[in-house]
Amino acid sequence: MWEFIHKFGSPPHFWRLSGAMIPWFGWIALVLIMVGTVGGLWIAPPDYQQLDAFRIIYFHVPSAWLSQFGYVLMAMAAAVGLVWRIKLAHAVAAACAPIGASFTVVALATGSIWGKPMWGTWWVWDARLTSTLVLLFLYFGYMALRAAIDDENRADRASALLAIIGVINIPIIKYSVEWWNTLHQPATISKLGKPAMDPSMLIPLLVMWLGFTFFFFAVLMVRTRGEIIARERNKKWLRDVIGRD
Amino acid sequence: MEFLTFGKYTWYVWSSAILTFVVLLANVYLARRRLQSRIDMARRRLAAEEV
Helix, strand or coil: CHHHHHHHCCHHHHHHHHHHHHHHHHHHHHHHHHHHHHHHHHHCCCECCCEHHHHHHHHHHHHHHHHHHHHHHHHHHHHHHHHHCCHHHHHHHHHHHHHHHHHHHHHHHHHHHHHHHHHCCCCCCCHHHHHHHHHHHHHHHHHHHHHHCCCHHHHHHHHHHHHHHHCCHHHHHHHHHHHCCCCCCCCCCCCCCCCCCCHHHHHHHHHHHHHHHHHHHHHHHHHHHHHHHHHHCCCHHHHHHHHHC | CHHHCCHHHHHHHHHHHHHHHHHHHHHHHHHHHHHHHHHHHHHHHHHHHHC
């Protein structure tokens, strides 16, 4: 186990592995997102209540999922980096932030566009929307803190603390629709129980969700490579790789 | 072209789709640009040390 962690935490190993995996993840994501888009926009039937407006779900839900998953992954990587002093973990955490923030923007914007015809307003200060906005500010805060500290090691440690503290917001987002009265509908898909959607609507959503997840990891690996260069620029292996590529 | 319309929700559906795809493409572009700029910077550093 320790050997595995040590090997996986090794930047040269990650550099080689990610170099081979990025094209695969990228192409799989492209195919899945194309299939999911066609399925969501043209094959799934209109909703009996929301008609065609429900099709926004195919962009909103995968983005919202990744906005939260990205933060949890960032906080976990930051914690691993802080506890075991693994540089690669800090690099992954730093790479998660801009991607997660961009998906949070998409989740908020598509939610707002969906809200206008369904609720009659672009925005309400209810628990789900407000906690998701807080998530976006947490991402911004994390990136701003990193940018404000020149020394990479100090930036890693300080931003890791912020990421770990901010993870408290994730269960608040998740359970906000149960704890408070809100305009936002409850979870469409949950681990327990039958999904509230017909398979003809659900399958394109799952395909989109998978496609977005592959996309996230493809971009994450590219960004992590950039972070590795910043941290390992004096190492011989990187000099060899940079000189050779 | 009727398949491109979604009743009275066409604008809402397409603006959500386009916004999502723009952000996905921006993610790819910015991540690749950042990686390339770091590689270029590291190469310049390496070249300066060799001189």
